[in-house]
């Protein structure tokens with residue numbers, strides 16, 4: 001990061017905080033990070049996937065029927081039109097967004113225009129990160145990603161062995177796990193050959209009952225394929241039928257032991273990781289602290305992040321399928337400070353009141369707890385996180401408003 005972009009980032013964060021602290025529901029600057037689904041198509045059917053899981057109540061329901069009645073409409077697979085995308089990039093530039101993560105609803109490399117899309121965003125000086133299952137990469141694409149300077153690639157692997165990989169991804173194709181591993185390795189090799197620092201390569205593992213016992217194999221995968229970092233993410237079961245994926249207390253105990261050993265193994269090989277945060281999350285989950293977390297602090301997601309689906313719908317986060325607007329109807333600039341978005345910010349800021357509008361969000365399984373905690377500590381340095389049982393109960397009943 002150079003001095004200019006460092007200063008830009010500090011100013012941006014300051015504006016987000018100021019917006020959250022003083023102006024309540026108006027954002028002074030755009031979301032720092034945008035998660036952008038350019039397509040809903042995917043060549044996999046992962047168990048834990050919000051969109052493509054065979055466990056979804058209605059396949060391609062976008063998984064929202066468990067989340068929000070307002071979005072329980074029949075869902076069609078969509079690809080973002082390239083002109084709509086260009087307009088969005090122009091708008092995000094105006095609003096001050098810095099990072100775009102091409103991710104989410106499907107596999108980005110199934111979109112035939114992905115090369116042009118990445119080129120346009122890089123030309124407009126965005127930090128671009130891409131989340132992919134890695135199965136469609138080839139040498140040509142890898143060369144392009146290195147040459148254009150994509151900032152990071154996040155590979156969703158979610159297994160430590162071929163057998164688990166087939167089970168988790170729904171692809172009964174032997175050799176696929178090895179193929180993906182070879183693709184990651186090729187990209188790492190091209191990067192080294194061209195003496196480039198980017199893209200940073202990261203493996204991501206959603207940890208569930210199906211794979212928690214393979215932590216060490218996952219780390220071995222990362223070391224052998226030459227990536228920079230490994231991240232563990234707790235599973236979020238979006239559907240009732242997927243609840244068997246949630247870790248039990250017993251699983252968590254086993255995992256806690258394994259992960260401490262794995263941490264040592266990863267550090268010894270110079271692999272960056274998020275195991276400290278993951279351990280923290282595991283202990284919170286085990287003691288059920290997560291359920292009581294948001295009555296104690298606010299959610300600031302409405303200031304720092306936005307999710308845009310391939311059909312153009314703008315959402316506040318992945319676990320809260322409330323539509324803020326659609327970029328086919330209004331510009332992102334208009335949507336970002338529209339009455340609907342401002343209302344959402346007001347409600348998420350006052351979590352203690354358990355706003356009805358947020359009942360359908362999966363806040364009790366929120367994966368943005370660490371980020372919200374950072375904002376809370378900066379904005380309310382003197383406010384204790386662990387309040388007494390009596391006050392907490394009163395807040396849960398909505399009797400005491402949060403400041």
Ligand code: SF4
Nearest residue numbers: 042044046049052106
């Ligand atoms: S690869 Fe990603 S988008 Fe595709 S099914 Fe798996 S989790 Fe979903």
Ligand code: SF4
Nearest residue numbers: 299301317319363366
């Ligand atoms: S799921 Fe998390 S980030 Fe989303 S609205 Fe709820 S608390 Fe905020």
